[in-house]
Amino acid sequence: MTAVIRPIYLQQSRLKKVWENFLTARGVDNFVPEELAQIEITLGMYDESENLVGTGSIANEVIKYIAVCDKGSDQKGARFNTLITALLNQMAQWGRFHAFVFTKPEYRVSFEHVGFKSLADSPTGVILERGTPNIDDYLANLPQAPQQAQNIASIVMNANPFTKGHRYLVEQAAQANDFVYVFVVNQDASLFTTQERMDLVIAGCADLSNVVVVNGGDYMVSFLSFPSYFIKNPDQVIGYQTTLDARLFKNNIAPALRIDRRYLGSEPQSHTTNIYNETLQKELPPAVDVIIVPRLAADGNQATVSARDVRQAIAQGNQAGWENLVPATTGQFITGHLAQLQARIEKGQQINGN
Amino acid sequence: MEIKKTAMAGTLESSDIQIMLSQGSNGLEFDLVSDVAKQFGKAIQATITDVLNTYDIHDAKVKVVDKGALDMVVKARAITVVQRALDMADEPDWKVI
Known part of the structure; x- marks a missing residue:
């Protein structure tokens, strides 16, 4: 009767395949590494015949890759509620009582029924949050x-x-x-x-x-x-x-x-x-x-001031280069922490982004 | 009594209720989601308020998602969440129960 919930270990390619197929069949088929890398745990819900009937993952404060199949369930939405409970309980055990969901607009109501509140929407996706501290507390x-x-x-x-x-x-x-x-x-x-x-x-x-x-x-x-x-x-x-x-x-x-x-x-x-x-x-x-x-x-030339150029100058140890672009307060910090900053770059910190 | 940490009790399943309790400074601030809020919202709040008052808690944020819980379920979940929030889950207050 009741479905059981347990972690899915996505490191095992056989389990990952089943998981991906389940999501793909429900319209989620984007498994790019940047999205997957954040995941700390993936829960799977199985019916009495050991079929996967639901899944959801936790990545820091975000619940993602959620999909549920109601086939064979007595009550529409029951599995969704059970799954969300399990995900929230897992987060609570880790001391996290605040969660975000980014999802398709058509699922917004389902999440609102379990206590999520919509923060913003767009034609392709909405953001909802739940728990504490929330945006009201922040403001x-x-x-x-x-x-x-x-x-x-x-x-x-x-x-x-x-x-x-x-x-x-x-x-x-x-x-x-x-x-x-x-x-x-x-x-x-x-x-x-x-x-x-x-x-x-x-x-x-x-x-x-x-x-x-x-x-x-x-x-x-x-x-x-x-x-x-x-x-x-x-x-x-x-x-x-x-x-x-x-x-x-x-x-x-x-x-x-x-x-x-x-x-x-x-x-x-x-x-x-x-x-x-x-x-x-x-x-x-x-x-x-x-x-x-x-x-x-920037003083004396046509180029515009860009933090990216400052980071380049730090990587090259070009003190005149950054001092021309930053206020004295920032310049003092860079000079005082140059070795530390360069070590971060050497360890692989990207400096070309925004 | 002061709430020591945020705590949660209950589930989102049918006939249950999920209560999250966290620190507040402005009385008991309820946030209730329920399909039957119109009929039973006040009663649910009253039951939870009773439990909180028994523990001498007068300032807290109380986030509630009700799925049609009966009164004794509401009370049980409220007691559990308080015990957790006060960090005394392993020493139940028998007088309250």
Whole structure:
């Protein structure tokens, strides 16, 4: 009668094949290594004849690769609820009480029935979260702009590391607005750790009294990390990721903090960032105005200031190279931690991304 | 009593209820999902509030997903989640039970 749930060890190719076939038959057929690499555990649900009838995986705070077959079950949806219970219990045992789901729009209601709340949607995918601490807790812990502030601007940056270009963007926003939130992307996938990036942005903006630097938390991560395993057409992925990111900001972050402007640096070099900027321009207005600030040119030459060039200079040990591009606060940090940063690059830390 | 850690009890299966309890500072903040919230939402909250009050808990976030649990199930799950949140799961308070 009842189905049993136990882990599926995907390292065993025979089990992995069964798992992939089960998902493929249910419309999930994207098994790219980047999606699979994050998975910590995969649970399988088996009926009395040992047929796989459901599966779901946990990757940090994300539940993914979920599929359930109701065939032979007494009650529609019962297996789904049992499976989600098992996944949430596993996370709770690990001390995680907060979960995200990225899924197709048609499954949104099923997740809402088990306590998930939708944060943002797009035509190809939705993001939901459940448990605690959630986005309300995140927003409640952020500093509030003064009551009398009329224009409240925002900038989201990875700042890997904080350059004169970032500084210029923040200055532009600080001059034209009563209050500015600088959100630093919270993801340890960069040469500089989240803490280092935060500290350098704070140090680099310390003299601007109407600027507050905050951690982007779980809600301002790199949109490229949004799982897209359920999207068949790769061309749709970037549109889904950027739209979801933009709507999450517009629907949840901006209204809670009274943000009415978002500043972006123009991006002549990166195709992906360009698409992102276009999506923000399409999605955010009229609630949030998008202001694109042309990139600052480095002293004495035509090239623009780019954090990527700073990282290159670090890799080459070219002190003049980075000092020309970063404020003194960042420069001091790099000089003081040069060996450490170069060791990270040697260990394989990518420095060519954004 | 102060909640020491976030805890969860119960399941999302039919006739059960899942309760998540975490620290709060603004009274008992309920977030209830149930197909029968209209008819029984208040009763479910009252049962859980009773249990929390018995343990002298007056500030907490209480996230509830009800799947049509009977009152004694609600009470049992509430006691379990409190015991876990207070880090005393292995020393049940017999007076409450």
